[in-house]
Amino acid sequence: MRSSCGRSDRIESAFGDNLKVTIFGGSHEPEIGCVIEGLPAGAIDGIDMEELQAFMDRRAPGRNEFSTPRKENDIPVLKSKDPLTFIIENKNARSSDYKKLGNIPRPGHADFTAHIKYGDDINMAGGGPFSGRMTAPLCIAGGIAKQILKAKGVTVCARIRSVHGINDTPINYAGVTANEIEAVSAKGFPVMDDNAGEKMKDEIRAAKARGDSVGGKVEVVAVGCPAGLGSPMYGGAESVMSRVFFGIPAVKAVEFGAGCDVSEMLGSENNDPFTAAGGEIKTATNNAGGILGGITDGMPIIAKLAFKPTPSISIEQDSVDMETMKPAKLVIQGRHDPCVVLRAVPVAEAAMALAILDMMMEGK
Ligand SMILES: Cc1cc2nc3c(=O)[nH]c(=O)nc-3n(C[C@H](O)[C@H](O)[C@H](O)COP(=O)(O)O)c2cc1C
Numbered sequence: 001m002r003s004s005c006g007r008s009d010r011i012e013s014a015f016g017d018n019l020k021v022t023i024f025g026g027s028h029e030p031e032i033g034c035v036i037e038g039l040p041a042g043a044i045d046g047i048d049m050e051e052l053q054a055f056m057d058r059r060a061p062g063r064n065e066f067s068t069p070r071k072e073n074d075i076p077v078l079k080s081k082d083p084l085t086f087i088i089e090n091k092n093a094r095s096s097d098y099k100k101l102g103n104i105p106r107p108g109h110a111d112f113t114a115h116i117k118y119g120d121d122i123n124m125a126g127g128g129p130f131s132g133r134m135t136a137p138l139c140i141a142g143g144i145a146k147q148i149l150k151a152k153g154v155t156v157c158a159r160i161r162s163v164h165g166i167n168d169t170p171i172n173y174a175g176v177t178a179n180e181i182e183a184v185s186a187k188g189f190p191v192m193d194d195n196a197g198e199k200m201k202d203e204i205r206a207a208k209a210r211g212d213s214v215g216g217k218v219e220v221v222a223v224g225c226p227a228g229l230g231s232p233m234y235g236g237a238e239s240v241m242s243r244v245f246f247g248i249p250a251v252k253a254v255e256f257g258a259g260c261d262v263s264e265m266l267g268s269e270n271n272d273p274f275t276a277a278g279g280e281i282k283t284a285t286n287n288a289g290g291i292l293g294g295i296t297d298g299m300p301i302i303a304k305l306a307f308k309p310t311p312s313i314s315i316e317q318d319s320v321d322m323e324t325m326k327p328a329k330l331v332i333q334g335r336h337d338p339c340v341v342l343r344a345v346p347v348a349e350a351a352m353a354l355a356i357l358d359m360m361m362e363g364k
Contacts, residue, residue: 011024011025011026011122011128011129012024013129013247015243015244015247015354016038016358017235017240017358017362018038018358018359018361018362018364019036019037019038019039019145019354019357019358019361020035020036020037020038021034021035021036021037021138021141021354022034022035022037023134023137023138023141024137025087025090025129025134026122026123026125026126026128026129026131026134027090027093027125027126027127027129027131027133027134028090028093028095028123028125028126028128029090029123030089030090031087031090032087032088032090032133032134032136032137033079033085033086033087033088033137033140034085034086034137034138034140034141035083035084035085036083036084036085036086036141036144037083037084038361039084039144040364043144043148044078044081044084046147046148046151047144047147047148048147049076051143051147052140052143052144052147053075055139055143055146055346056074056075056076056136056139056140056143056346057074058345058346059074059135059139059343059346060073060074060136061133061337061343062092064188064342065205065208066201066204066338066339066342067337067342067343068335068336068337069335070092070094070335071091071092072090072091072092072133072136073091074088074136075088075089076088076140077089086137086140088136088137088140090133093125093126094334095125095126101330101332102321103321103322103323103324104319104320104321104322104328105319105320105322106311106312106317106319106330106332107311107317107318107319107330108308108309108311108312109127109130109311109312110124110127110128110130111124112322115322126334127249130249131249132249132250132337132340132343134249135248135249135343135344135350138247138248138350138351138354139346139347139350141350141354142346142349142350142351142353142354143346143350145354145356145357146349146350148357149222149353149356149360152224152360153224154222154224154225154356155178155181155182155222155223155224156220156221156222156349156352156353156356157178157181157182157184157185157220157221157349158181158185158190158218158219158220158221158345158346158348158349158352159181159184159185159190159192159218159219159345160189160190160191160197160200160216160217160218160219160341160342160345161216161217161218161304162200162216162217163200163204163214163215163216163341164200164203164207164214164216164309164339166196166199166200166203167196168191168192168193168197169192169193169196171192171219171221173285173286173287173289173299173300174272174283174284174285174286174299174300176221176223176300176302177223178223178224181221185345185346185349189201189342190342190345200216204338204339205338207309207338207339210315211313211314211315212309212313212315213309213310213311213313213336213337213339214309214339215306215308215310215339215340215341216307216339216341217304217306217307217341218304218305218307218341218344218345218348219302219303219304219305220302220303220304220348220349220351220352221300221301221302221303222290222300222301222352222353223300225290225296225298225300225301225356226296226298226360227295227297227298228295228296229295229296229356229359229360229362230291230294230295230296230359231294231295232294232295233294235294236291236293236294236295237290237291237294237295237296237355237359238256238291238294239294240355240358240359241254241256241303241351241352241355241356242254243355244351244352244354244355245303245305245348245351245352247351248305248344248348248351249340250307250308250310250340251305251306252306252307252308253305253306254304254305254306255289255303255304255306256288256289256290256291256301256302256303257286257287257288257290257302258270258287258288258289259289259304262287265287270287271287272284272285272286272287272288273285280298281298282298282299283297283299286299286300286302289301289302289303290302296359301352301356303348303352305344305348307340307341307344309339310336310337310338310339310340312336313332313336314331314332314333316329316330316331317329317330318330
């Protein structure tokens with residue numbers, strides 16, 4: 001796994017052991033993009049570009065009242081097959097919104113830490129390389145990985161699990177099917193219980209009307225993943241996936257299977273009993289989320305990602321002018337998502353698909 005961010009000829013950040021994905025650019029740079037190395041030769045020729053565009057459209061901004069009004073078509077342009085490189089042109093950046101911030105860092109955003117580390121060396125307009133916009137190239141690579149996995153019988157799909165404490169219906173972690181998760185992730189507002197979905201929408205609308213924001217959780221599931229992926233400790237499936245999940249801006253916690261709840265269970269409640277049905281060893285429950293000892297056990301892989309509320313809110317906040325070192329009041333006027341969770345659903349799918357494909361390519 002590698003990750004770097006610095007101004008050489010361009011800012012970039014990379015991950016992957018067997019499949020290397022490098023994301024480059026910034027929110028208000030002319031372009032953002034990705035380089036994907038390690039795919040089998042010719043793999044890109046088997047990719048359905050219309051399906052990839054439909055996947056990108058699920059994340060794209062400006063599509064509904066729950067997303068930033070910034071209008072970007074997010075069309076992947078193939079720049080090179082070797083190394084496999086895609087770019088997306090940034091067409092609707094409005095840097096004037098960010099000039100108004102001056103030397104005053106937004107609470108909850110990366111302005112302060114980016115200033116400490118890079119000074120004026122990077123363009124932080126629109127959040128620069130820290131922006132949610134950097135998940136668009138992640139979705140190019142992840143959309144390709146999803147199609148490759150699908151051809152191998154692995155389905156990766158996600159849904160909104162909660163928004164500001166309003167929960168969708170739990171799924172059966174042991175029995176969840178590919179059809180079930182595909183149906184929910186294909187919805188415009190991907191929840192199983194549409195009544196809960198309406199309450200979540202009202203919660204986002206109410207926060208937005210107050211100039212505030214809300215967070216929530218995304219649940220991402222892989223069905224059909226073979227047993228035996230991953231290795232002990234740092235090569236474990238949870239470690240490999242978490243690295244990619246935590247690269248998604250605004251993710252503050254990741255849980256696998258029963259997650260944090262395991263700390264309140266008895267061993268006899270948490271352990272998933274083994275069963276031998278149809279010549280296959282499975283488990284009757286799936287509190288482990290498909291992973292034991294860092295290695296996949298053939299059950300559905302289940303992860304939950306907790307997203308914080310969008311940091312850029314228009315309510316007045318306390319900050320500091322970093323030049324004068326005096327207290328400063330901040331009112332943010334740019335275009336922002338009142339809740340990032342809806343747009344993060346395909347991003348979580350992209351991240352899990354890439355991590356699984358990376359592990360599947362071990363030794364290939
Ligand atoms: C899809 C997506 C969209 C986002 N949109 C915004 C946004 O409109 N405004 C904002 O301030 N942060 C947004 N974020 C979150 C910030 O990029 C993130 O909180 C910030 O870079 C600080 O990083 P951290 O929260 O991981 O510490 C978004 C994140 C994602 C995944």
